[in-house]
Amino acid sequence: MNEKYLNLKEAICDGDDEAALDEVENLLEASANPLDIFTDCVEPTLNELGEQFAKLEIFLPDLVLAGEAVAAIQSKLLPIMQEQNIKGRQKGRGVIATVSGDIHDIGKNMVCLMMQINGFEMVDLGVDVAPMEILRRAEEMDADIVALSGLMLPSLPFMKETIELVRHSSKLGGHTKIMVGGGPVTKEWADANGADGYSDDSIGAVKLAHELMGLSA
Ligand code: B12
Secondary structure, X not given: OOHHHHHHHHHHHHOOHHHHHHHHHHHHHOXXXXXXXXXXXXXXXXXXHHHHHHOOOOOHXXXXXXXXXXXXXXXXXXXXXXXXXXXXXXXXXXXXXXXXXXXXXXXXXXXXXXXXXXXXXXXXXXXXEOHHHXXXXXXXXXXXXXXXXXXXXXXXXXXXXXXXXXXXXXXXXXXOEEEEEOOOOOHHHHHHOOOOXXXXXXXXXXXXXXXXXXOOO
């Protein structure tokens, strides 16, 4: 990791919101790009913490505090990214949700924002959203895209159930494309379970959405 990010990494690991926000401020003043702060610092730091958590080197309260620090960073950076990048033309509309049993939303929020600033009208349904609710909201807005996020292995059956509901909906006229992502999801899982596409990051998600809509970026 570039050393300019080391103070922010430390603040996230310490779960220190205030220090994290001060450091984000310093980075922005030094002209750092908000998306780079995420992809080059926040994401790798969370991945490291996830590994330490899995090895019992840190515990849930540490992860909770780090998650809160990242939520504070997101609430600072996402509006700035939105302001800088909003594009007028809507390329398609859809819903995005973290599936039942799963409350992780940092990655979903990133994907949602990146799609919004790239011209997709995305409605964020939140976390722990049941398959029937995702279907209902997708039907209500005649969604072109249903984007599903899942970081918990035990939640993958709910993702699969949602895919099946959307596929068999008589109200969605077959034009709805389903995109999936999140830690335990792979391209193989996506192909085997009827999704139209998979990506492992938010930039890839935007690229994928363009492909699925038959658009050039
Ligand atoms: C932060 C964190 C938390 C925070 C979440 C805060 C929040 N607001 O989200 C808190 C502390 C609350 C938390 C709780 C728990 N967590 Co947790 N958590 C993490 C951690 C460290 C980071 C996740 C993260 O935000 N990553 C950064 C983001 C940017 O990455 P991302 O989510 O993967 O998203 C990117 C891509 O996947 C992709 N993407 C994501 N969604 C989508 C959707 C689409 C459509 C597309 C195309 C792409 C896409 O693009 C994103 C941007 O690049 C991970 C470890 C890890 N390496 O993932 C564990 C991890 C996910 N948690 C784990 C566990 C076990 C839990 C708990 C059960 C712990 C407990 N005992 O209570 C609870 C879960 C409760 C629940 N029911 O959901 C396990 C899951 C194991 C599994 N696979 O089943 C992990 C993997 C840790 C581990 N190694 O054991 N957690």
